[in-house]
Amino acid sequence: MSDEVRLIYWPVLQGRGEPIRLLLEDAGIPYVDAARAPEGGFDLILQYRSGDVEGFLPYAPPILEHGTLRIAQTANITMYLAERFDLLPEGEHVPWQLNQLMLTVMDVFAEAHDTHHPVSTALYYEDQKAEAITAATAFVRQRLPLFVRYFERVLERSGGPFVLGADCTYVDLALFQLAEGLAFAFPKGFAAQDRPRWAALVEAVRSRENVAAYLASERRLPFNEHGIFRAYPELDVEPVAND
Amino acid sequence: MSDEVRLIYWPVLQGRGEPIRLLLEDAGIPYVDAARAPEGGFDLILQYRSGDVEGFLPYAPPILEHGTLRIAQTANITMYLAERFDLLPEGEHVPWQLNQLMLTVMDVFAEAHDTHHPVSTALYYEDQKAEAITAATAFVRQRLPLFVRYFERVLERSGGPFVLGADCTYVDLALFQLAEGLAFAFPKGFAAQDRPRWAALVEAVRSRENVAAYLASERRLPFNEHGIFRAYPELDVEPVAND
Known part of the structure; x- marks a missing residue:
């Protein structure tokens, strides 16, 4: 039984695997991104x-294998690895x-995802585009400001720059990823949010040595239209109503 | 600082609080359901x-307070209490x-919830009823069978009657609650699922002494149209297409 850390996640997207990749990269833990290896791919998944x-x-x-352990669910995997x-x-x-x-970060991932698949993940985007525009509007104008206010309060209370204070944790890496994803998917709506503390957290994460090296590497996949955060122009709704 | 276990959850519904209530009741842990106490209510939340x-x-x-600890998120609270x-x-x-x-159980809770609020939780049901029917249809015909097949496999592999075998865990209590909720919200669609092992698990949970006493008590709230699982007749879709 190997002590190798194996991550199994869709090879073409960041998605719910990316908070795990960021944790492993930031901590310098050697790992195999198994479905991206030559013998991996979709078949493995x-x-x-x-x-x-x-x-x-x-x-x-995402699935993690480590010794005799095999577990799934992003928040479960990050909690395990951190411990x-x-x-x-x-x-x-x-x-x-x-x-x-x-x-709560993963809940926002899910809500952001559901803006482009509000009716069902079992149906095509093209068949729920009108509903997606309504969903994206409600997300940007009503839901997102609540989450932003919450994370700002948490950071205010911790004293920053991170959610528990001075030490960067896996939650901070996930909040970095969430901000990058929201900025990609909802450029107008996310730019309009009042989030000085979260913005400072993002830059503090980005400048960490291992994170910076990862982001500059080929291991970091680009955002694209397969993932959770998608840059559909029609969903980049105005953050406030014009009327 | 008290060592009392305090649960803070909406006083009028089962929702995401119920897996926690079931854990506390089944284990015989004394607790205060704080928002249901006379001095509680919505204001407390x-x-x-x-x-x-x-x-x-x-x-x-749901929020749990225990000594100096305060935490939220159902799966976090159940994991903490179990440990x-x-x-x-x-x-x-x-x-x-x-x-x-x-x-994964909580993901199904969320998907079941989203059938009646597919476009946004920030909008009224009446304003998304047509989309809700489409969402409920996709849930019952395409998504739910995948989850059922998964839980049946887990139970087959454990040998049953519970997810890890002979011992009842908080996940089994949550799977009981999920089955009760799905049977309430989607009577036709849930009855059509092939789930002998999950059905046996539900009856094994229901007959546990503390669970039975709880279900018969006034502490057990009824399902209603405020919760995750709602009996809207128009969403009780046929499990297979008629055409």
Whole structure:
């Protein structure tokens, strides 16, 4: 049984795998991005999805394998890795506080995704475009400001620059990714948000040595129209109504 | 600082609070359902949502307070309680396996919710009813069968009756709640699912002494049209197309 860290995630997109890649890269943990390796690809992922593997079953990628452990779900994987590789700041409540924040970050990922697939992920975008415009409008004007206000408050209370204060955690890396994704998908709507503390966090993450090296590497996939955050011009709605 | 366990959740619905209530009830852990107490109510919840409390901030209920700990997010709270009150079966990987499964159960809660609010939770049901019918149809015919097949496989692999085998865990309580909710919201669609193992799990949970006592008590709120699972007749779509 190998002690290699193996990440199994769609090879063509950042998606829900990217907070895990950022954690591994920032911490300098060697890992194999298995579906991007030559012998990987979509077939590898479909094996897991079809249940055609021994052992504990994931529902969907991202999946992490480490020794005899196999687990899925982004927030579960980041919590495990942070604990296992000793990446947590001191404090009895820290694991639970970070997991709470991470789950809220992932909720925003899901809401951002659902703007382009509001009716169902089982249907094409083209068949729900009108609803997507309505959904994107409600997201940018009503939902996003609530999340922004919340994260600003958390950062105000921690004293910044990160969610728990001085130490960068996996939640901060995920908030970096969320901001990059929202800026890609909703340039007008995200630029209009009042978020000085979150903006400072993003730049603090971006300038970390391992993060900067990762972002400049070929390992960092570009945003594209397969992922959670998609730059559909018709969904880049105005942040306030014109009428 | 009290060691009392305090749950803060909307006083009129089961929602994302119910997996926590079931865990506390099944384990016989004394707790205060704070927003349902006379001095609680919506005002208590709004205090937390507005950020008008000291200490670590939740984004939304459910919220758990225990000693100096305050945390939010259902799957985070159930994971914490299971660890803190020694409710986990033996096994190094068990906490992460259960958390994975729980997050997938909560994903189905979210998808079921989104059938009646597909375009946005910021808009009224009546203003998205046509989209809701399309969403419910895709959920019942395409999405739900995938989740059912997955949970059946997990139970087949564990040997049942529960997700990890002989011991009932908080994930099993949540799967009970999910089945009850789906049967309430989608009577036709859920009855058509091929799920012998999950059905057996539900009855095994229902007959547990503390669960049975809870379900028969006034502490168990009924399903209603405020919660995640809603019995809108127009969303109880046929599980297969008639044409």
